[in-house]
Amino acid sequence: MAGPIPAWMRWPVLITGGVCLLIGLNLALSLLGVWAPVPSGGDAAIHGQVMTFGFAGTLICLERVIALREKWALIAPAALGLGGILLLVEPTAGRALQALGMAVLVAVYARLARRGLTVALSIQILGALVGLGAVLLWWSGAATWAVIPWIAGFFVFTIVGERVELAHISLPPGAERLAWGLSLALAFAIVAVLAAGRGGEFVGVLLLAQAAWLARYDIARTTVRTSGLPQYSAANMIAAMVWLAVAGIAWVLGGGLAASPVYDTVVHSITIGFTISMIMAHAPIILPAVLRRPLPYRPVFWVPAVLLNAGLLIRLIGDVRGLGLTWQIGGALLVVTILAFVLTAAVSSAAGPPKRRAPKRGDSAEPTDQSTVNPRPAGGLSIGRPDGGKGR
Template sequence: MKPGLAARWLLRACLIALPVLLVAGVFGGLLRAGAAPAAVGGDWLAAAATGHAFLVICAFMGTVIGIERAVALRHVLGFAGPAASAGAGLAWLAGAPMAAAGMALGAALAFVAVNAVIIRRQPAPHTVVLGLGALAWALGCAAFAGGAGPAAVLPWWLAFLVLTIAAERLEMTRLARRRAGAAETLYAFVALLLAGAAASALPGPWGGALYGLALAALAAWLVAFDIARRTVRAHGLSRYMAVCLLLGYGWLFVAGAAWVAAAFGHPARDAALHGLALGFVMGMVFAHAPVILPAIARIKVLFGWPFYLPLALLHASLLLRLAGGAASPHWLAAGAAGNALALAAFAATLAGAALAWRLKAPDGARKTLA
């Protein structure tokens, strides 16, 4: 059953809002890193800087993931969540943070409901982990709407992204043979992550330490059991995705170690947050976008070697940011600028690949997407 007219309009509205939300989130991050002048942009840029994590995680990634689940649900009500998360980001930029926080909470609760329906339809390990990720997002949004600080909010928001990605990889590899106890080990690490997120709001370092250990453990599990270890020897898109995944798992481990170090007072907060958000999460976006984009936007892309260029820039600039940024704010700003350039280059590569497919594909194949 194809989505109705209302669902298509909601989807289009979300797809139009997504570039605005990403650009605002990136510019806010550049301002925070000292890579953009504070005088440029006016009130909206100040709002983007204060709401950098909110815009990137709740507004942008929440909308992207919500669209993907809504397409899987194939019901107009499934698009209410991504519409609300996109609206939350726009409300934040418009100077209405309380309304934005309420809309984000509504979006997260709608996402929980969507995942509950999907779990009922398809009770499987990956759908349960997706549901737990949705619940983590809702708990973080509830804490944010209640005025909690970053220490109590960010672990929940980032757990939402980590668990969503882990569930997607679990789904992709569900037909592969795994050693006995692999699933149970994953569940234990997921429980450890959620416990660390909950304990992060408490005084002392142990919540953060537990959270970091869980991130590192999940990275080790993904390296051990993901099919990327085999597909990296393939060719074309399969090899590219595997390279993205394995690099991302490496950054997930680094972020976990940095999270533990930061919990005990070491200056590793930027490595913890951006090793996770950029190295792992955006690395996964780079990996899956050539596959997900045709599914949700009905746009096919022609894969080629240019996809490796923004990937290399992303990881090189992240290394510059985290290795040099600890010694000099100039290196931090340069690395952040490189991160932003990598995202822009990836968007341009996707657009070019979509155009290349349209130019190369036969007329009949193009019409199937119309």
């Protein structure tokens, strides 16, 4: 049945994603070889699945459920989140649940396509299909390095599709077709690498091309010159584009990811530099729509955003230069930064909108606080009514 998804149904799903985030960060500390709150073996495959599909996948699916407005679609984010938690005790069952979640996400996109298939939605469907492929590969026992191109495709197609959807009206002729062509080429390259066992350089080139498309056509390049939330969101998105380009260049230089010295650079430039930066950019826009609670922008949001990029840079320098301690410091800083962002968002939501100063004589009557202006022009994901916001 179509209709708004009640908050009591959204919260438990989001909580499973939050638990996956905590599990994933704890595993990250174990993999770094530093102190972790809960000692574990630090399984890299489990860490990757928990973070990519248990955490980020849950957020992506929940956003799509809100757009679809049909309760059955909650199976997708719920299965991804619960599957991520279950991976710790029963990996096979956890992967099966995550495969179910991704299959339902494909069905969600198919349902949305019945209301009107666009280039943007077609790119996002590619992302869901590639994401399903990633989960199935992991379920079949494939090595993590072999799954990385599929994970990259899942995030890149989903985010690029959303950005195309947002910028649709302002895009020049041919820009959407170019985005679709690049996405198709990347999808074919991902499949070809799996089939042939080589050719990763082509994936890198196409990731670089996707970053170039975003840099050329995304509205973040103009809204970064504003202030407040629009500027904050745009700056995070530009940082994400840079990290996507870094991943593409590293992939080209390193070729295949198996035993490659650029493996860590590629993986974390995509999953943290690109994906987490995009999540930070959109959190003040997505979470209020998902939870029906305000998340006012505050300048303190810049602190974790800056630290995220600094931590990732330190980690990658340590990895490339073979500096183990530097690598650990950068990785630990990333964990602390992500937790700090979550805490900052929670405190900001609990505190409510910042208090306005009393207007002085001669001040304009129009509000100028960017934290309360509709942030959509800054580049929010397209959450809302599936009819594009027509009517209430």
